[in-house]
Amino acid sequence: MxxxxxxxxxxxxxxxxxxxxxxxxxxxxxxxxxxxxxxxxxxxxxxxxxxxxxxxxxxxxxxxxxxxxxxxxxxxxxxxxxxxxxxxxxxxxxxxxxxxxxxxxxxxxxxxxxxxxxxxxxxxxxxxxxxxxxxxxxxxxxxxxxxxxxxxxxxxxxxxxxxxxEPKPYEPKGWLGVDIGINHIVVISDDKGKINKFYDNAIAWKKSVEYRRARLQFLKDKRTKKGAWRILKRLSHKEKNKMAYINHKIAKEIVELAKHYHYGIAIENLKGIRHHYNAKRHRKRLHKWAYGDLIDKIVYKAKLNGVPVVFVDPRNTSRTCSKCGYLVEKGVKGRWFRCPKCGFQLDRDLNAARNIAKRAFRLAPWGASSSQRRW
Ligand SMILES: [Zn+2]
Known part of the structure; x- marks a missing residue:
């Protein structure tokens, strides 16, 4: 072991x-x-x-x-x-x-x-x-x-x-889907819809940091102010620390929640995403937050706690109805997902998270799906 x-x-x-x-x-x-x-x-x-x-x-x-x-x-x-x-x-x-x-x-x-x-x-x-x-x-x-x-x-x-x-991962009773949201940092939902949670406590903070940075960058370009440059550097250092801390908190909570419900955690497999047709959506959301770090932290903490983790194919998770499985032709716009077939309505990120959880179920029986596991 x-x-x-x-x-x-x-x-x-x-x-x-x-x-x-x-x-x-x-x-x-x-x-x-x-x-x-x-x-x-x-x-x-x-x-x-x-x-x-x-x-x-x-x-x-x-x-x-x-x-x-x-x-x-x-x-x-x-x-x-x-x-x-x-x-x-x-x-x-x-x-x-x-x-x-x-x-x-x-x-x-x-x-x-x-x-x-x-x-x-x-x-x-x-x-x-x-x-x-x-x-x-x-x-x-x-x-x-x-x-x-x-x-x-x-x-x-x-x-x-x-x-x-390393504890042996338990047999999960269900799955908690983690969606890297467009409107939220992270959204989690299980396949039964028992857990529905948004993490966007830090978005306002991140926006203010970006605003301040843009201003300083402007000063720097304009007059090459040494002082502004120094503040800029310090800002990004502080920002990194704060992001890492927020990620730690989010990861901790997700893993604790999964453990409490005896669920596994399903995350989108974002590797090789560049080749997908919907790469633009991912690029747009990926640069906003240190997601790689967040995913690493979730996997690490899950491992320590014996919580199983699977990576699922992220294609169409935002375009599929999590209730009836209908695939919406065009991209979903706005904050809501509306199913034209069964009329189901849900926050689009929540709908995606629920689809991710459902996909984990479709993987080979737990234990045999080693190729889907990152560790
Ligand atoms: Zn539907």
Whole structure:
């Protein structure tokens, strides 16, 4: 049985002066090491992989950073590759690693009750006591993976990844369809119409952000105001955080609801949507919200809770009557779906969500439909 990786953050109890100095020196050295790797990658002149970067520069960097544990030097390499790859996508300013962190491989970290032991600079090993809230106690008994120690505002934190056993998904009594709406962020409905819910708590906020951004963009274009540019950058950072938080809340609620009713979750399979004839509709709604992130969060939380998830074909979900199955010829306009055949009327996004739930039923019997599952 494979597990799910879960990262938890523990605050370290205030370390004494000596330990603080060791931590700070290690964090500083790690930063230097990552940046040394980055400049090696620049010289490599190929797309960086663990293999080519390692064989290109490991000896040299290891020699330079003898004071760090050999696995920490490799962790720095992995980090440098991440930073460089991210830079390749944006091609912005020259990549520089500035984070106050250091990461360790699982084998180098010991955890004993609420103490964590890591190899710091000059082969110094120290035991660091952590604050362990009640709800995180159970994790310390699990197998741990990678550990990262970070410093934020003079406080130290340990981010520890754990491997949590994955529960077997239950046999669902029904399906909850999740529709990425046009008029709402997300709409959910089950095939029986017991649950009907709209999530658009954040639309007003998103609109105001977009308005402010457009204004700042205008200023930037007009006078290349440095100040406006800075605000613009900060805005998108804040916006990303808020979106991620809202997604977390929506995903949590959907998974809890499904679990409560013993339902599975059906989501539209949006992969390859570009080739569909109704691609325009999807493009229009997809750019509005970080849906990929939301879907990932739903799948992840469902997995942790043993809630089955299926991906269904999204074609015509908005044009089909969820009551009689009649396919409306022309695209549905406005907020309401009206069936010309049976006269059924429903909010169009809700109708689509209900169709998605119904499609999950049509898939092969649960358990045999592994090809429809993303995990
Ligand atoms: Zn109908």
């Amino acid at each position: 494979c597990g799910i990786k879960l990262t938890q953050t523990f605050k370290l109890m205030k370390p004494n002066k000596r330990k603080r100095e060791l931590l700070d020196a290690t964090i500083e050295r790690f930063k230097e090491c990552v940046n040394a790797w980055i400049s090696e990658i620049e010289q490599l002149g190929e797309y960086p992989t663990r293999k080519n970067v390692h064989s290109f520069a490991y000896k040299k960097i290891r020699e330079q950073f003898k004071d760090l544990h050999s696995n920490v030097v490799q962790e720095a390499m992995n980090r440098a590759i991440e930073v460089y790859r991210a830079w390749l996508k944006t091609k912005g300013q020259k990549p520089v690693f500035t984070a106050d962190v250091v990461s360790f491989k699982n084998v180098d970290v010991k955890i004993d009750r609420h103490f964590i032991n890591v190899p710091l600079i000059n082969k110094e090993r120290v035991w660091l006591p952590m604050h362990v809230p009640k709800k995180l106690r159970k994790f310390l008994k699990m197998k741990h993976g990678r550990v990262q120690i970070s410093k934020v505002d003079d406080e130290y934190y340990a981010q520890i990844s754990f491997e949590v056993p």
